[in-house]
Amino acid sequence: MKSLLFTLRKQWQYHVLLIPAVVVIFIFNYIPLYGLVIAFQRYNPSMGFKSPWVGLDNFIRVFSQPNFVQTIWNTLFIAGFQIIGGIIVPVVFSLLLNEVRKVSAKRVFQTVIYLPYFLSWVILAGVMIDILSRGGIMNTFLSLFDIGPISFLGDPKTFRWTMIVSEIWKSFGFGTVIFLAALTSIDPGLYESAIVDGAKRWKQTWYITIPSIMPIIVLMTILSLGNILNAGFDQIYNLYSPIVYSTGDIIDTYVYRLGIQQAQYSVGTAVGMFKSLIAAFMISMSYYLADRFAGYRVL
């Protein structure tokens, strides 16, 4: 005990530096955890966390809604394809870009495909609504080939594919840059010896390049699995409308409409909590797998 006091006296400055962060995180991250109790209450804003307890009523109410299962399915469907495309497309592009010899051309491509990643979904939604509308240039373009008009954002069948493709479009530049960084760190000696052995470009790509970046592909895949329940609130909330709720409503948009817009705090929290529990499990699993198979550690 005495020695502990002695150490603390010696290092008090370090602990003082940590106080602001500890307090802020406590208020905005730990108190809301306590706030999860309202999922088991009938929340009444004037009574706060002392609202009457109702046990699992809110959960039962949510699970018995027919559109809840559909919402989970929509989330998994959209996020699943976004993850698959979000790995494959950047890998292919980084391989193609790696074949470009001119450094300046390579840099221009990189910079241009990277742009949408940095714009908010609000702005991109505005752009997409304009382009994908019935009279927008996308449909004008398609009409040249006698296709359409396609209602990209107003038809439940096409809406989710629009979400998947546009998310991939927004973020593939970012992924490409990461994989390119991995490609540049491959030992050139491997290629030289392959050439001595008579391997052409295809064989080199297949037997050297792809195996060399496999660890980072595995890592990115595993880490994105932790996000399987996030199909992109920002994107969908800015682009959907009641017409496409049937296929476009995801857990997060559902929580927002139920919880904040209709002020059903308890029910919204119950859905959110259900999601957080599964998400926490998925994230922990993905970090564990990432450490196990790709040697990646957060700490």
Next chain:
Amino acid sequence: MVYFRSPARTAFVVFNTIFLSLTAIACIIPFIHLLAISFSGSSAVAAGRVVFWPVDFTIVSYEFAFRGGKFLPALWVSIWRVLLGVIVNLVLIVITAYPLSKNKDKVFGRNIYMMYFVVTIIINGGLIPTYIVVTKLGLLNSIWALVLPGALPIFSMIIMMNFMRGLPEEIEQAAMIDGAGVFATLFRVMLPLLTPALATVGLFSVVNHWNDWFSGLIYMQDSKNYPLQTYLHTLIINFEEVIRMAQGDTAKILAYMNVRTGRAAQLFLATIPILMVYPFIQKYFTTGLVLGSVKG
């Protein structure tokens, strides 16, 4: 590397260049189209005559953005928020990462602190409990509601921590021997060395604060407190409402402008700041990610 020159190789190079160029075009063409629309007359846009070049050139949509609409007030809220938010983020990141970059013999309970922070990545109360806490603190309608809940971005803090660990320990030891305490060492000796890492996480913060629209939507009840992205959100959802709220001689403007041109002009204006910083981001972002994945 040695390259084979063969007809197949040449064919591939040609195909590859064309394919990549088309993709690159697909990434910027929407914005060029938007720009063309924003400078075009309303009837030309309505008739679908505008593709990549303005028809009936006019700047009336931009005039509307600056005079009639709520664009400028929202822009000020955003600028103020980015300044405040980035300063708060950077201060907290530095003072938190510094003790955590020491090992547990130097800072008692270091691993416990670390767990305390990192657990919040995995477990969180979610939207509604956080909303209730912010409301109970009386932060609704205040700029602090946009800044404080995310005051310490854990991922950026880990990047900073790993960066500090990479610095030679002798520098600090020399400072300490010269009589500098912990605070003096951090702020006078370490801080100048941290510039690259500060730039990295600073740009993360700028982009996050600038692009965030959702906290503005839920925490600002009065639309005159909306930051730019939140304002743009209402603009996209309900442009007619924005026109109705506008002051000034809107009738005259509306003769030349329609929903699409007005929207395009304001969306384009909102992308300009990102267009200005993102060439720098590209460099720092990759560095940041590499730093972030360094094992501690």
